[in-house]
Amino acid sequence: SQELEQSPQSLIVQEGKNLTINCTSSKTLYGLYWYKQKYGEGLIFLMMLQKGGEEKSHEKITAKLDEKKQQSSLHITASQPSHAGIYLCGADMRGNTPLVFGKGTRLSVIA
């Protein structure tokens, strides 16, 4: 079965610092999604990557998908308290199959 390994499990960074979260799949992905969430609340869509080598940016967040489409990273530049939350990656394996989620990374940004 498809599994997603997400690391680190938690991260505490000082405001203004950069950080990276990784997501690795055991199989080639059709699509890789990044979300932000607070527990008990809905998911906030950040970005979707579908092509090998693809990179997307939105404000201070950049996500990349490797050429093999098995590994993705989410990079936050100059972190702010508003970036705090749980970041989840989700794997889409094509067709009518369920999204598989990574275990999440809990990010705290301290002043």
Next chain:
Amino acid sequence: GAVVSQHPSWVICKSGTSVKIECRSLDFQATTMFWYRQFPKQSLMLMATSNEGSKATYEQGVEKDKFLINHASLTLSTLTVTSAHPEDSSFYICIPGLADKPTPSSYNEQFFGPGTRLTVL
């Protein structure tokens, strides 16, 4: 705007009671609905796959007699937590199958139910 609605958004119930969660697809027909749950500090885990007109399929470790899923129409899937216990307290969310979505394949939050926070006392 959102194309999947979920109701209720939160519910508190007594132990032993049953709770029904409804997930509706708006403006499109969902032949498949995936149900997930999320315990505190954990990720979203697939519970079961709901298929219109047929029995749901459950993931390993999920009790089908406890979590009753009904997908009687192409726009409504329901999850009933029967005889709820405190350990069933969780965040439940529905997501329609990829093939059902009316617009380009993208699991943005439009295609997620907003979730139901269940607390069992």
